[in-house]
Amino acid sequence: xSSKFMNGPPxxxxxxxxxxxxxxxxxxxxxxxxxxxxxxxxxxxxxxHTITSGLLxxxxxxxxxxxxxxxxxxxxxSYARKxxxxxxxxxxxxxxxxxxxYTQNGLSYNAIQLFVEMLASGHLRPDRYTFPFVIKACGDLxxxxxxxxxxxxxxxxxxxxxxxxxxxxxxxxxSCGEKERARRVFNTMQERSVVxxxxxxxGYFQNGCAKEALLIFSKMMNAGVEPDSATIVSxxxxxxxxxxxxxxxxxxxxxxxKGLGSKISVRNALVDxxxxxxxxxxxxxxxxxxxxxxxxxxxxxxNGCILNGDMRSALGFCPMMQLEGIRPNSVTVASLLSxxxxxxxxxxxxxxxxxxxxxxxxSDVIVETALIDxxxxxNCVQxxxxxxxxxx
Numbered sequence: 001x002s003s004k005f006m007n008g009p010p011x012x013x014x015x016x017x018x019x020x021x022x023x024x025x026x027x028x029x030x031x032x033x034x035x036x037x038x039x040x041x042x043x044x045x046x047x048x049h050t051i052t053s054g055l056l057x058x059x060x061x062x063x064x065x066x067x068x069x070x071x072x073x074x075x076x077x078s079y080a081r082k083x084x085x086x087x088x089x090x091x092x093x094x095x096x097x098x099x100x101x102y103t104q105n106g107l108s109y110n111a112i113q114l115f116v117e118m119l120a121s122g123h124l125r126p127d128r129y130t131f132p133f134v135i136k137a138c139g140d141l142x143x144x145x146x147x148x149x150x151x152x153x154x155x156x157x158x159x160x161x162x163x164x165x166x167x168x169x170x171x172x173x174x175s176c177g178e179k180e181r182a183r184r185v186f187n188t189m190q191e192r193s194v195v196x197x198x199x200x201x202x203g204y205f206q207n208g209c210a211k212e213a214l215l216i217f218s219k220m221m222n223a224g225v226e227p228d229s230a231t232i233v234s235x236x237x238x239x240x241x242x243x244x245x246x247x248x249x250x251x252x253x254x255x256x257x258k259g260l261g262s263k264i265s266v267r268n269a270l271v272d273x274x275x276x277x278x279x280x281x282x283x284x285x286x287x288x289x290x291x292x293x294x295x296x297x298x299x300x301x302x303n304g305c306i307l308n309g310d311m312r313s314a315l316g317f318c319p320m321m322q323l324e325g326i327r328p329n330s331v332t333v334a335s336l337l338s339x340x341x342x343x344x345x346x347x348x349x350x351x352x353x354x355x356x357x358x359x360x361x362x363s364d365v366i367v368e369t370a371l372i373d374x375x376x377x378x379n380c381v382q383x384x385x386x387x388x389x390x391x392x
Contacts, residue, residue, distance in 0.1 A: 031070045040074040043067075065094050072101045077110075090121070096129045099137075108137035112146070128159040132168035139172035147172045163191045167199055174203025194228055202234040210238040214247060227254065229263045236269040240276030248273045268296050275304025293324065299332045302339075311339040315348060328355070330364040337370035346378040365391075 027050055034043045047067055064083050071080035077098075084090065084098060095118050102111035115134045118124045126134070131154050138147035151169055154160045166189045173182035186192070186200055197220040205213040217235045220227070232255055239248035252270055255261045261270075267290050274283035283304050290297065298321045305314035318336055321328065333356045340349035353371060356362045362371075368391045375384035 028066060031066050035070040035073040038074045040071075040076055043070050043074055043076075065091060069094055069097050072097050075101070075105065077101055077105060077107065090118075090124065092124050092127065092130075095124060096127075096133075099130060100133045103133040103137045103140070106140075108140040111137040112141070112143075126153070126157060128162040128165055131157075131159060131162075132164045135165070135168040135172045139168075139175040142176055144176040144178065147176065161190050163189070163193055163196070167193065167195050170196060170199040170203065174199065174207060177207055179204055179207045179209065192225075194225055194231065197225055198228075198230045198234050201231070201238070205234070205238045205241070210241045213238040214242070214244070227258065227260070229260050229266050232260055232266050233269045236273040240273040243277050245274075245277040245279060248277055264290070264292055264294055264297065268294075268300055271297065271304065272300045275300065275307060278308060280304060280308050280310070293326070295326050295329050295332060298324075298326055299329065299335060302332065302335045306335060306339055306342075311342045314339040315343075315345070318352075328359060328361070330361050330366045333359070333361055333364075334366045334370035337367070337374045341370075341374040341377040344378050346375075346380060349374045349378060 027046060030046055031043070033039075034046065050067070065087055068080050068083035068087070071077075071083065072094075080098065080101075084094065087094075095114065099111045099114055102108070102114065111133060115126070115130070115137075118126060118130075131150065135147060135150055135154075138144075138150060147169075154165050154169075159165050166185060169185045170182045173179070173185065182200065182203055186196065189196060197216065200216050201213045201220075204210075204216060213235065217231070217238075220231070232251060235251055236248065239245075239251060248270075251273075255266060255270070260266055267286055270286045271283045274280070274286065283301065287293070287297065287301055298317060302314045302317050305311070305317070315336060321332075333352060336352050337349060340346075340352060349371075353362070356367050356371075361367050368387060371387045372384050372391075375381070375387065
């Protein structure tokens with residue numbers, strides 16, 4: 001049903017600068033193109049043209065539902081909803097687009113509200129494109145009972161066996177802390193994709209079941225399912241948490257064998273795993289071989305040094321990070337401040353305080369707490385109290 005929006009730019013006769021002579025068909029073709037390329041400014045310009053030229057009138061085929069769809073896919077949800085509410089009759093396709101975009105933009109309540117309106121209308125029957133995003137919205141809001149009700153609807157609607165619906169149920173149940181319900185869904189799935197396995201691995205780990213997460217990963221490998229980068233990022237935290245260096249090295253070998261190390265998130269996860277397993281030499285080897293490093297990479301190395309009691313090396317990464325032009329986040333600064341506190345390095349701590357001010361991170365709660373602690377441990381109670389008073 002979404003092929004018009006997923007097959008790339010269509011061949012169009014007119015361009016935006018020639019809108020004065022655009023026909024209805026050409027305007028619709030442009031709208032499909034703008035929906036695909038998410039061109040909000042051009043959508044607004046074309047919308048203005050359809051109004052002034054009368055192409056939106058009842059005598060022409062350009063329908064407001066197409067404009068609403070384009071606005072939604074461009075991320076302008078407030079105006080998309082305005083057009084949506086003015087439609088005499090809503091289509092399932094447009095409802096699905098609105099629900100999906102609401103969920104993807106963090107407006108989960110709006111997604112659920114629209115889903116309820118769909119059901120109440122009586123003439124729109126949700127399908128396999130509707131349920132995954134409604135279920136995700138339930139999980140995002142931790143609405144377990146509503147999620148269970150929607151689960152029941154997937155059964156009565158005949159879409160329960162769809163893999164995407166099943167994967168969304170797995171994610172919803174694990175995010176709500178219901179790992180056993182997730183397992184029951186997983187066990188009854190007719191087809192399990194790599195996403196299904198990844199969701200179970202990460203879901204079990206996030207619910208405090210690291211050993212079970214590794215067991216699921218082992219079953220995945222035995223089942224012959226090809227892992228992807230998300231699999232690696234899901235399983236390595238469990239290795240690190242359990243300090244299972246042997247398993248972590250095996251996963252690292254898998255990364256090299258399968259060529260999964262191109263993503264920075266995978267390399268960051270490897271650095272973090274080795275650091276938590278106490279093998280900073282191996283963490284540094286991965287770090288040094290990285291072509292690209294982000295703030296997570298540097299913060300992970302800094303935290304790894306601190307975790308393993310090497311405060312001086314942690315502080316040594318600070319000037320290196322600055323030379324590479326990486327902007328710190330609040331976790332980076334707080335970690336470096338904790339190293340200063342452990343070493344009673346007041347001068348370094350004051351420099352970091354100035355750095356935090358320049359980076360506009362001083363008012364972050366994590367940084368403020370670290371500053372208070374650092375000044376107090378460096379026997380500068382007055383400065384510690386000053387930060388505390390400013391915080392209060």
